[in-house]
């Protein structure tokens with residue numbers, strides 16, 4: 001079920017029935033190569049939520065997504081809206097805090113964007129301090145062993161992400177602008193201008209190999225893994 005579609009009355013009823021798990025899809029508006037939709041990092045978590053809803057929607061309330069995030073790495077590229085990391089961390093913490101105050105004891109952060117990860121670690125710690133059990137999922141990292149079976153040339157707007165967007169709607173991708181690029185820039189060194197050296201076409205991996213079929217296979221492989229992680233989360237007892 002979707003939080004935004006519940007009435008206040010129904011919300012109280014669900015709380016009395018013991019429904020205490022919320023899932024927040026978290027994304028970004030950011031250049032994804034020259035070929036993939038700017039909202040890719042929001043579209044994919046939204047798609048995971050859509051596919052999870054018929055399976056666990058009676059126990060997991062899906063909150064409205066957070067579509068803006070933090071991206072130092074892709075900030076110089078057209079279409080990226082880079083929210084400062086501290087502001088993003090505080091905002092998501094505030095949303096999560098309200099959800100905990102409203103009775104949720106299990107919080108799933110379903111993230112689609114690498115630049116959000118450091119901030120979401122802080123968010124997870126702060127919500128845990130409020131007594132919640134937090135499941136923090138970065139899908140392309142946490143389930144990479146499953147992803148590489150279908151899209152070995154993964155990366156930002158690479159084979160995996162582009163395939164996942166094609167599976168949602170091929171109109172969201174302009175495959176004629178897809179590139180292959182493997183970054184060799186050092187991860188330990190940071191300076192202004194590094195971004196375009198690292199990602200000359202705002203992507204990493206091989207987007208030219210992406211297909212809707214591979215995207216569909218990735219969703220099919222990951223949904224059971226996410227369900228297992230949710231079950232494991234429920235095996236832990238919240239503090240409050």
Ligand SMILES: [Zn+2]
Nearest residue numbers: 040041157161
């Ligand atoms: Zn992305």
